[in-house]
Amino acid sequence: MEKQGHLPVLGIVVPCYNEEEVLPETVSQLTRMLERLVREKLIADGSFMLFVDDGSRDRTWELIEKYRSSNPRVSGLKLARNVGHQNALLAGLNRARNRVDCAVSIDADLQDDPEVIREFMIKYHEGFDIVYGIRQSRETDTAFKRSTAQTFYKLMRKMGADIEYNHADYRLMSKRALEQLERFKEVNLFLRGIVPMIGFNTTRVYFDRKERFAGESKYPLKKMLAFAWDGITSLSVTPIRLVTAAGFILFLISVVAALYSVIQKLAGNTVTGWTSLMLSLWFIGGIQLISLGLIGEYIGKIYKEVKRRPLYIVDKDLHAASESESESD
Ligand code: UDP
Numbered sequence: 001m002e003k004q005g006h007l008p009v010l011g012i013v014v015p016c017y018n019e020e021e022v023l024p025e026t027v028s029q030l031t032r033m034l035e036r037l038v039r040e041k042l043i044a045d046g047s048f049m050l051f052v053d054d055g056s057r058d059r060t061w062e063l064i065e066k067y068r069s070s071n072p073r074v075s076g077l078k079l080a081r082n083v084g085h086q087n088a089l090l091a092g093l094n095r096a097r098n099r100v101d102c103a104v105s106i107d108a109d110l111q112d113d114p115e116v117i118r119e120f121m122i123k124y125h126e127g128f129d130i131v132y133g134i135r136q137s138r139e140t141d142t143a144f145k146r147s148t149a150q151t152f153y154k155l156m157r158k159m160g161a162d163i164e165y166n167h168a169d170y171r172l173m174s175k176r177a178l179e180q181l182e183r184f185k186e187v188n189l190f191l192r193g194i195v196p197m198i199g200f201n202t203t204r205v206y207f208d209r210k211e212r213f214a215g216e217s218k219y220p221l222k223k224m225l226a227f228a229w230d231g232i233t234s235l236s237v238t239p240i241r242l243v244t245a246a247g248f249i250l251f252l253i254s255v256v257a258a259l260y261s262v263i264q265k266l267a268g269n270t271v272t273g274w275t276s277l278m279l280s281l282w283f284i285g286g287i288q289l290i291s292l293g294l295i296g297e298y299i300g301k302i303y304k305e306v307k308r309r310p311l312y313i314v315d316k317d318l319h320a321a322s323e324s325e326s327e328s329d
């Protein structure tokens with residue numbers, strides 16, 4: 001894609017939320033990777049890392065500032081408050097877009113092997129616009145996390161959302177893919193569902209997911225469930241269709257049941273107990289409530305979209321010394 005003789009500028013975007021424990025190691029591993037890629041002439045010397053501090057309450061931002069003063073490849077973006085992984089990542093990608101030829105998004109905790117970035121770059125040079133990092137094994141995740149994640153991917157697929165199996169947000173995107181991403185103005189942002197909608201030349205790179213280097217997961221079960229729920233309802237209307245289908249089925253059943261009771265009555269069988277009546281009342285009541293809740297969920301999403309609130313607010317912005325300042329294109 002790039003012009004002959006022009007090496008691509010790579011920006012590595014790293015969302016960080018309370019990551020003071022891993023940050024020193026992450027910075028040194030990513031720096032080493034960048035230096036190596038520069039030496040191998042896979043990327044331009046102006047390549048950099050962009051750490052997005054997602055409203056951390058620990059020393060994450062202080063560390064980013066500290067590294068920035070000694071490491072020319074470090075730049076930082078401080079968000080005004082915690083907006084969650086997806087929005088923090090988007091903030092970083094948007095910030096990097098004008099300064100790079102391609103960007104890689106990676107978690108701060110080194111679960112995604114930084115070595116893979118080299119393979120991403122090789123694929124980029126082969127002409128791919130989007131390269132997905134796919135987790136080959138998740139042995140280091142708990143059995144629980146693995147099975148819930150598995151169910152989530154299956155469910156998403158069934159619901160018609162085109163998401164990559166075992167791909168988290170470890171991926172490379174070319175500048176033109178990033179420009180297209182910017183056009184998806186969704187408030188309920190779920191990058192894993194949106195990126196496949198962009199299209200272009202896409203490929204995969206497989207890797208083994210490692211143990212979190214330090215600190216603990218910022219995705220406890222509650223957040224994971226919320227994430228899955230958000231993902232499903234913002235990408236698919238299947239749930240709402242299922243409700244309609246259930247409504248039809250219930251209607252058919254009740255027609256049959258009504259016929260049956262009329263026949264019973266005509267045959268002279270006296271009124272049967274109210275138990276069944278009560279049960280069905282409860283049943284239908286339950287279904288109705290679920291349906292209403294689900295519809296409410298979609299309406300809530302529309303409500304949020306309509307307001308068009310900003311997804312994140314930038315507090316401070318540190319440029320890497322080597323970042324090109326030519327933003328006026
Ligand atoms: N993260 C973030 N904002 C949040 C939660 C997480 O920026 O509100 C970052 C976090 O620092 C990490 C990445 O998102 O770099 C993935 O989080 P984590 O490793 O805790 O998730 P897991 O790997 O357990 O799914």
Ligand code: MG
Binds near residue numbers: 107109111212217
């Ligand atoms: Mg992690």
